Amino acid sequence: MSRYGSPVAGVVVPAAPTPAQATVWAGSHQAPILDAARLALARDLQLAFRKRGQLVQPLAFFAMVTMLFPLAISPELTRLREIAPGVLWAGALLASLLALEFLFRDDAYDGTLEQYALSGQSLTWLIFAKTAAHWLLTGLPLALMAPLAGLSLGVSVAAVPGIVASVAVGSVALSLIGSIGAALTLGIKRSGALLSLLTLPLSLPVLIFGARATQLAITGGPLLAPLELLAALAVLGVTLAPLAAAAAVRISLE
Amino acid sequence: MTWTWFHRLGSPPYVYALAARLTPWFAWPAALLIIGGLWGGLVLAPPDYQQGDGFRIIYVHAPSAWMSLMVYTTMAVAAAVGLIWRIKVAHAVAASCAPIGASFTFAALVTGALWGQPMWGTYWEWDPRLTSELILLFLYLGYMGLRAGLEDTQRADRASAVLAVVGVVNVPIIHYSVTWWNSLHQAPSVMRLAKPTMAASMLVPLLMMLLGFTLFFAAVLLVRLRGEVLSRERSASWIREIVNA
Amino acid sequence: MSQFFEMGGYAAFVWPSYAVTLAAIVLNIVWARRSLARSREEARRRLATRGEGP
Numbered sequence: 001m002s003r004y005g006s007p008v009a010g011v012v013v014p015a016a017p018t019p020a021q022a023t024v025w026a027g028s029h030q031a032p033i034l035d036a037a038r039l040a041l042a043r044d045l046q047l048a049f050r051k052r053g054q055l056v057q058p059l060a061f062f063a064m065v066t067m068l069f070p071l072a073i074s075p076e077l078t079r080l081r082e083i084a085p086g087v088l089w090a091g092a093l094l095a096s097l098l099a100l101e102f103l104f105r106d107d108a109y110d111g112t113l114e115q116y117a118l119s120g121q122s123l124t125w126l127i128f129a130k131t132a133a134h135w136l137l138t139g140l141p142l143a144l145m146a147p148l149a150g151l152s153l154g155v156s157v158a159a160v161p162g163i164v165a166s167v168a169v170g171s172v173a174l175s176l177i178g179s180i181g182a183a184l185t186l187g188i189k190r191s192g193a194l195l196s197l198l199t200l201p202l203s204l205p206v207l208i209f210g211a212r213a214t215q216l217a218i219t220g221g222p223l224l225a226p227l228e229l230l231a232a233l234a235v236l237g238v239t240l241a242p243l244a245a246a247a248a249v250r251i252s253l254e
Numbered sequence: 255m256t257w258t259w260f261h262r263l264g265s266p267p268y269v270y271a272l273a274a275r276l277t278p279w280f281a282w283p284a285a286l287l288i289i290g291g292l293w294g295g296l297v298l299a300p301p302d303y304q305q306g307d308g309f310r311i312i313y314v315h316a317p318s319a320w321m322s323l324m325v326y327t328t329m330a331v332a333a334a335v336g337l338i339w340r341i342k343v344a345h346a347v348a349a350s351c352a353p354i355g356a357s358f359t360f361a362a363l364v365t366g367a368l369w370g371q372p373m374w375g376t377y378w379e380w381d382p383r384l385t386s387e388l389i390l391l392f393l394y395l396g397y398m399g400l401r402a403g404l405e406d407t408q409r410a411d412r413a414s415a416v417l418a419v420v421g422v423v424n425v426p427i428i429h430y431s432v433t434w435w436n437s438l439h440q441a442p443s444v445m446r447l448a449k450p451t452m453a454a455s456m457l458v459p460l461l462m463m464l465l466g467f468t469l470f471f472a473a474v475l476l477v478r479l480r481g482e483v484l485s486r487e488r489s490a491s492w493i494r495e496i497v498n499a
Numbered sequence: 500m501s502q503f504f505e506m507g508g509y510a511a512f513v514w515p516s517y518a519v520t521l522a523a524i525v526l527n528i529v530w531a532r533r534s535l536a537r538s539r540e541e542a543r544r545r546l547a548t549r550g551e552g553p
Contacts, residue, residue, distance in 0.1 A: 180420055184413045188403045198396045198417060201389045202424050205431035212435070233427075244420050247337075251412040288524075297503070307507030314520035354527055361523040365516040372512050470524065477531040481538035497543045 036121045037129040044133035047106070054102065058095040058138050059145055065091040066149040077154030084153040085215040089207055091149065092142050092167055093174065097196050099138040100178040103130065104249070108186050117253055127249060128242040131179045139171030155218050162217020169230045170210035176237035177202045183248035206233055264341050266483045267492040273476040273483075280473035287466030294459030302456075311369040313459060317467040318362035322390055325355030325471060329397075330422035333415035342486050343479075345411035348418060349401065350478035354471060356394035363387055382433040389428055393421045407486060 031039070048055055069087045070080055080087075107113040107130075116126045146167040147160040155163070181198040185191040209229045216223035262268045295313035302309035329351035336344030366384060367377040378384065397414050404410035452460070487493055506513040 180416070184400060184417055185403070191403070194396070194399050194403055197392065197399055201392045201396065201428070202420065204389060205424075205427050208431045208435045240423070244416055248413060248416050251409055251416065254409060254412075301507055306509060307505075308509035308512060310506065310513055311516045314516050318520055318523070353530060357523045357527055361520050364519045368512045368516045368519075372509055470527075474527045474531045477535055481531075481535035484535075484538040484542050487542070493542050494546060497539055497546060 031121075033122050033125050036119075037125045040116070040126050040129040041133045044130055045136065048133070048137050055137055055141075058099040059141055061098055062091045062095040062142055062145060063149065065094055066152070070153065081154040081218065084150055084155050084218055085211045087153060088146050088149055088163070088167065088214055089170075089211045092146065092171060092210075093200070093203060093207060095142055096138060096171060096174045096178060097192075097199060099134065100175075100182045100195060100199070101192060103134050103179060103182045104186055108252075113186075113249060114253055117250055123246040123249060124242045127179065127183070127245045128238070131175050131242065131245070134179070135172055135175040139175050140168060142171055143168035150214075150218070158220065159218045162223050163214055166210050166213035166217060166223065166227060166230065169227065169234055170206050170213075172234040173206045173230065173237045174203055176234070176241035177206070179245040180241055180248060183245040183252060186249065186252035206230065209233065264343055266343060266487050269343050269346075270480050270483050270492075270496065273480050277473050277476045280469045280476065284466050284469035284473055287462045287469065291459045291462035291466055294455075294462060299456045299459055300453070305373055308369070308372050309456075311365055313463050315362060315365040315369055316460060317463045318358045318365060319387065320464055321467050321471060322355055322359035322362050322387065324468065325351050325358065326390060326394070326425075327422070328475075329355060330418045333418035337412060337415040337419065342411070343483060345415065346479055346482035346486060347475070348415060349411070349482050350475050352394055352398050352401070354474055354478070356391065356398065358467075359387060359391045359394060363391065380436065382429060382436045385432045385436070386425075386429045389432075390425070393425075397421070 066087055069083065073079070073083070104113060107116070117123050119126075143164050147155075147163045150159065150163050151157070178195075178199050180202070181195050184198065185195050188194065209226045213223045213226040213230060215221075216226065291313060295310055299310070301307045329348045332344045332347035332351065335341060336348060363384070366387070370379065371377045397417055400417055401410045401414045404413060484493065484496070504510060
């Protein structure tokens with residue numbers, strides 16, 4: 001049995017509870033919100049590691065997508081190096097979209113999301129915790145994989161730290177923006193295309209600045225400016241996106 | 255007392271009747287202004303010294319572009335009002351706006367492309383304005399897609415309202431980032447809408463078209479609004495009278 | 500008169516632009532009226548199935 005129970009009332013129950021096994025509301029005692037958030041994060045990570053196969057899917061998808069471009073365009077490394085930032089970011093964006101469908105899906109099915117909403121704890125914080133877990137499980141691995149894809153596209157080793165940094169920061173913003181779309185489309189069947197349609201326009205600033213930062217990393221230029229802009233977008237996302245996503249979750253659960 | 259009119263706007267039967275009464279007051283002036291603007295723009299205005307008669311596309315392109323932005327703003331404001339104060343009529347307004355805005359965004363893109371080809375040698379440019387306009391079309395389509403994908407009207411109203419508000423917050427960010435991106439990838443031939451101070455004979459029809467299109471939007475909105483209000487109403491009494499009329 | 504239709508050589512661009520915009524205008528009118536008619540029909544049907552009860 002997992003140590004990580006439902007975080008919402010400070011009571012330890014088995015992880016991934018069915019609504020029937022769900023948390024007992026100890027009306028008087030509620031865990032402090034940061035503890036609850038930490039527990040939510042840990043729960044999500046634990047649950048994800050049980051389905052390790054699913055974790056690998058976005059990464060495999062990313063690898064395949066980046067492989068398409070040399071095959072479809074040209075195997076010449078000089079040409080590939082030119083388009084590498086775009087290829088890396090298009091792949092990262094698409095892989096993120098793929099992973100976003102899983103952000104709320106399981107918790108919505110087994111009723112945990114409803115528990116979160118009803119718990120009296122700040123839904124915003126709990127969703128922020130879930131989004132953080134999502135980033136740790138998809139965005140961060142993507143950021144670590146991106147340099148490998150970059151190397152296969154003729155990028156020099158010196159560019160690796162810059163690539164990791166830009167994709168890592170950018171994917172934070174992507175996870176946050178995507179959480180809004182995922183919350184809005186909760187429970188809609190075959191929502192993949194709609195989720196992409198909703199998320200992509202909102203993610204374009206991240207794509208633009210991220211690709212620019214990656215390009216500067218590859219050419220060896222000063223990437224601090226676009227990286228800072230990316231960080232600004234991520235911070236903006238951190239402050240606003242969980243609020244919007246929480247509102248969207250409440251609407252979807254009504 | 256002075257707020258009574260405002261509260262009445264939250265009442266679906268009142269809004270339904272008011273919309274029906276107001277529609278001709280917007281529709282006819284719109285028709286006159288548009289016809290007058292077309293006459294002024296196509297016939298009376300002299301050819302541009304640079305673009306010849308090709309510049310006349312502005313009389314349909316500028317109003318369309320104006321519509322795409324104005325309608326989105328209206329939609330977002332109505333959605334926010336509906337979300338914050340839980341007013342069904344506001345949601346009905348937002349829902350009514352979307353198809354109108356999307357169609358004129360499309361028209362703006364097409365007329366812009368047709369203007370771009372003879373003037374600047376290309377149907378499409380990834381310059382900030384065109385790119386932002388294209389993204390705006392996707393925002394509209396996303397909004398309409400989300401509404402279509404949700405069967406429950408109340409959930410559709412509130413979810414699409416969140417989307418509209420998030421979108422409107424993002425529009426300046428998108429525009430700024432595309433401008434920044436474009437300044438890095440500046441094409442050798444800079445696409446510029448050369449508009450020195452316009453002659454009155456050119457400007458007046460343009461203003462007539464802009465105003466005419468705005469009034470047209472109001473008229474179409476009012477027609478759609480009636481349908482949207484009807485579909486959100488369950489209580490029979492006032493609907494019975496309307497439907498059996 | 501032909502000068503009007505020729506639009507100084509830009510006819511192939513000007514007239515399709517006006518056509519597209521006019522189509523948007525007409526489409527909006529038709530679409531809006533049809534949507535209102537559809538809503539009225541649905542309301543009528545809703546009332547009928549419920550026997551005009553609330």
